[in-house]
Amino acid sequence: MEKMGFTLVAVSVFLAVASALVMLISVARVLSKAGQPGWAVIVPVYNVICLLRVARMPLWWLLLFLVPVVSIVPSVLLPLGIARRFGRGGGFAMGLLFVPVGFWPLLAFGGYVCDLDPVEDAGADGVEEGGAATEEDGDA
Numbered sequence: 001m002e003k004m005g006f007t008l009v010a011v012s013v014f015l016a017v018a019s020a021l022v023m024l025i026s027v028a029r030v031l032s033k034a035g036q037p038g039w040a041v042i043v044p045v046y047n048v049i050c051l052l053r054v055a056r057m058p059l060w061w062l063l064l065f066l067v068p069v070v071s072i073v074p075s076v077l078l079p080l081g082i083a084r085r086f087g088r089g090g091g092f093a094m095g096l097l098f099v100p101v102g103f104w105p106l107l108a109f110g111g112y113v114c115d116l117d118p119v120e121d122a123g124a125d126g127v128e129e130g131g132a133a134t135e136e137d138g139d140a
Helices: 002-033 038-042 046-054 072-085 090-098 100-109
Strands: none
Touching (some): 002 100
């Protein structure tokens, strides 16, 4: 009976280490595909900064990860931003969130390509950087 307990622990440790390696390699590959350094995955705070850049989210959201209950919001929206950046939808984002060992390798080693185009932000007044009014103004 004692040998069975040891075997169960050994198999559990093996699966945990294998899952961690798969995740490290997969997230590093996703970061590389998105133009960020892959090695950033092993640096504690810098990895979140790189993931925020990939998701095109403001860097101050890093602070939201430090607030206990509030951290749920960026934890859900970060995979959504990453999935959208690779041309995937909300269902794929939920896969990244709830089944990461399956979906991060799929994103990393599948044929998904990251949208590397720069973002053209419209200001709060509805005027783009070029100075042209957007369709929402009604005067255009």
